Amino acid sequence: MSLTPTQKKQFRSIGHKLNPIITIAGNGLSENILLEADRALEDHELIKVKFAVGDRTIKKQLIQEMSQIVEAVIVQEIGNVALLYRAAQKPNPKLSNLLR
Known part of the structure; x- marks a missing residue:
């Protein structure tokens, strides 16, 4: 699943x-x-995920590996933080960061 530039923004x-x-x-x-x-x-x-590992290449590998395993799209990577998105099957308006 890929996101349009408007969605990413x-x-x-x-x-x-x-x-x-x-x-x-x-x-x-x-x-x-x-x-x-x-x-x-x-x-x-x-969600935001913080990666507190020292090496930049290991961090990139972990972000890629995690996104593949949980089937999420990497929206953004800044420093030690990655922003991941995956559409919920039944979004809960009280919990979803997109519907609040």
């Missing part, structure tokens, strides 16, 4: 106000982190 403006929900550090992508990311994407659709 809209999602970036929404994501600017969000705080990171998940922090990934030295242990990398564990099963629990991936399950939490999957749950967060289903609830919120648009």
